[in-house]
Amino acid sequence: MFPYDKATWEVVDGAMFMGWGGVLPGLATLIAAGICVAVLVIGQRSESAKARAFDK
Amino acid sequence: MEQQLAELAAKVAELEAAGGGAAITNTMFAETFYYVTIPLMILIHAGFLAYEMGASRLKNVLSSGVKNILAFAFVIPTFYFFGWWVYWGFPTGLPGAPGPAGISGVEYANAIAWGWGQSAQYMGPNIADQASGVFFGAFALFAATTASIMSGAVIERIQTVAFIILAVVLGSFAWVVAAAWGWHADGWLVTDWGVHDFGAAGLVHAVAGFFALGVLINLGPRIGKFNADGTANHIPGHNMPLTVVGLMLIIVGFWGFLMACVIVPGEAWSWFADKPSTIYGTPITLSALSFNILMAIAGGIIGAWIYTRDPFWMMSGALAGIISAASGLDIYFPALAFIVAFSAGVILKPCADWLEKRGIDDAVGAVTVHGTIGLYGVVMLGIWGSGYPALQGAAGEAPTISLMGQIIGAVVFFLLGFVPGYVCSFILKMAGMLRVPEGAELAGMDLVKVPASGYPEWGGDAPVTPAHPAE
Numbered sequence: 001m002f003p004y005d006k007a008t009w010e011v012v013d014g015a016m017f018m019g020w021g022g023v024l025p026g027l028a029t030l031i032a033a034g035i036c037v038a039v040l041v042i043g044q045r046s047e048s049a050k051a052r053a054f055d056k
Numbered sequence: 057m058e059q060q061l062a063e064l065a066a067k068v069a070e071l072e073a074a075g076g077g078a079a080i081t082n083t084m085f086a087e088t089f090y091y092v093t094i095p096l097m098i099l100i101h102a103g104f105l106a107y108e109m110g111a112s113r114l115k116n117v118l119s120s121g122v123k124n125i126l127a128f129a130f131v132i133p134t135f136y137f138f139g140w141w142v143y144w145g146f147p148t149g150l151p152g153a154p155g156p157a158g159i160s161g162v163e164y165a166n167a168i169a170w171g172w173g174q175s176a177q178y179m180g181p182n183i184a185d186q187a188s189g190v191f192f193g194a195f196a197l198f199a200a201t202t203a204s205i206m207s208g209a210v211i212e213r214i215q216t217v218a219f220i221i222l223a224v225v226l227g228s229f230a231w232v233v234a235a236a237w238g239w240h241a242d243g244w245l246v247t248d249w250g251v252h253d254f255g256a257a258g259l260v261h262a263v264a265g266f267f268a269l270g271v272l273i274n275l276g277p278r279i280g281k282f283n284a285d286g287t288a289n290h291i292p293g294h295n296m297p298l299t300v301v302g303l304m305l306i307i308v309g310f311w312g313f314l315m316a317c318v319i320v321p322g323e324a325w326s327w328f329a330d331k332p333s334t335i336y337g338t339p340i341t342l343s344a345l346s347f348n349i350l351m352a353i354a355g356g357i358i359g360a361w362i363y364t365r366d367p368f369w370m371m372s373g374a375l376a377g378i379i380s381a382a383s384g385l386d387i388y389f390p391a392l393a394f395i396v397a398f399s400a401g402v403i404l405k406p407c408a409d410w411l412e413k414r415g416i417d418d419a420v421g422a423v424t425v426h427g428t429i430g431l432y433g434v435v436m437l438g439i440w441g442s443g444y445p446a447l448q449g450a451a452g453e454a455p456t457i458s459l460m461g462q463i464i465g466a467v468v469f470f471l472l473g474f475v476p477g478y479v480c481s482f483i484l485k486m487a488g489m490l491r492v493p494e495g496a497e498l499a500g501m502d503l504v505k506v507p508a509s510g511y512p513e514w515g516g517d518a519p520v521t522p523a524h525p526a527e
Binding site: 001002007008009012016017018019020024025028029031032035036039042043 | 338339344351355358361362384387388389391392394395398440441442443444445448456
């Protein structure tokens with residue numbers, strides 16, 4: 001995942017994170033955002049179900 | 057002409073004076089940088105203190121605190137006496153030969169890390185040495201952190217002196233060997249296998265977590281933890297809010313812990329004149345830390361929340377999030393750090409449950425949070441960070457980060473924690489020093505060990521603090 005052709009720090013003069021210049025950063029951002037949304041959806045569903053149990 | 061030359065000479069002198077001032081400013085900044093990490097890391101201990109006391113039952117609250125405070129008090133001087141020497145002496149393993157960077161080996165350690173003879177000039181106030189004391193302080197706080205990690209797992213039944221002996225073995229020896237091998241630029245794990253563990257997920261957290269596991273096997277569970285059929289009972293601590301705030305304090309302290317892992321530029325001992333580096337001499341920025349630590353905290357909390365909904369595990373998830381990304385905080389992309397931390401938060405509770413089903417009573421989940429997740433983080437970096445150069449500078453050629461190298465590092469860190477923890481606690485058990493007698497455990501360790509009461513108004517039989525020792 002080293003974003004430069006030659007595995008040496010001497011060629012690095014800018015971004016040095018994993019996948020820079022490829023699809024990984026964008027894909028990871030999309031997945032991370034998806035996780036946040038999915039967790040909120042799951043959280044809302046399960047908390048609502050538990051709360052409804054107290055209305056019976 | 058002469059006047060022009062005089063003006064030129066004055067200008068040169070002025071520039072030289074300005075340059076000297078800049079050098080002094082940089083030196084003062086470098087010294088202050090590490091100095092500030094020390095009180096920040098002491099917040100880790102404030103956090104562990106609150107966390108452990110909150111996780112203890114009312115009858116054990118102060119004895120848990122006493123144990124934690126004493127761990128700090130004994131690890132600091134023993135790290136001064138010999139731990140610092142071990143770190144510099146054995147990066148290349150036995151018998152302590154010097155490494156390629158020229159800052160390791162028994163001879164080098166003898167020259168800088170003993171508190172006597174010529175070496176003592178680097179182990180005390182010295183106007184010509186503005187770095188040794190603050191480096192020592194930062195490392196001593198790493199050492200004390202390992203002891204605090206083990207401390208929470210063994211609450212409510214361990215003997216105080218046995219615990220202190222174990223804390224010294226862990227804090228001033230076991231993790232120090234791991235740091236020498238996997239953190240020092242001359243460490244054989246680094247130079248031979250390209251092991252990269254920037255934020256010490258393996259060499260601090262995993263070593264301390266699995267040391268605790270070795271101790272727990274010999275110490276045994278608290279009375280009442282397990283039923284005859286092997287099922288476990290939950291033993292709640294007396295103050296969950298105190299525990300949760302303690303965990304948050306640990307996270308505050310982690311900023312100092314990780315800050316201390318950065319080598320500042322521009323000094324004789326720096327890797328670079330113009331940019332900060334990791335302890336391996338590879339580049340890093342404080343921005344990288346800010347991006348990735350924050351995203352990892354968030355990922356860990358969210359992962360633990362979706363699985364448990366329990367604030368104790370959510371804040372443990374925050375710790376697990378940082379620890380899971382710690383090895384590569386210098387090179388992770390923030391969203392990737394979030395995903396790794398989220399996965400750590402999700403697997404945290406199932407891993408703790410797995411351990412509990414095997415009869416291990418880890419009162420605060422330290423083995424899982426620090427041990428299991430620490431190794432998880434080391435291996436994760438092997439998956440995502442393969443191909444990165446592991447070293448730079450005087451250490452010369454070194455392998456790149458690889459999955460195989462990270463797995464080997466994880467195995468070594470596991471063994472460096474588990475084996476000394478198991479062996480030392482076994483010896484203490486054979487000597488009858490490890491565990492308090494059953495009657496004392498049932499009565500509560502505060503009543504037995506501490507001449508004070510955490511909550512004196514609660515209950516007529518609570519021990520009362522005497523106004524004077526003679527009373």
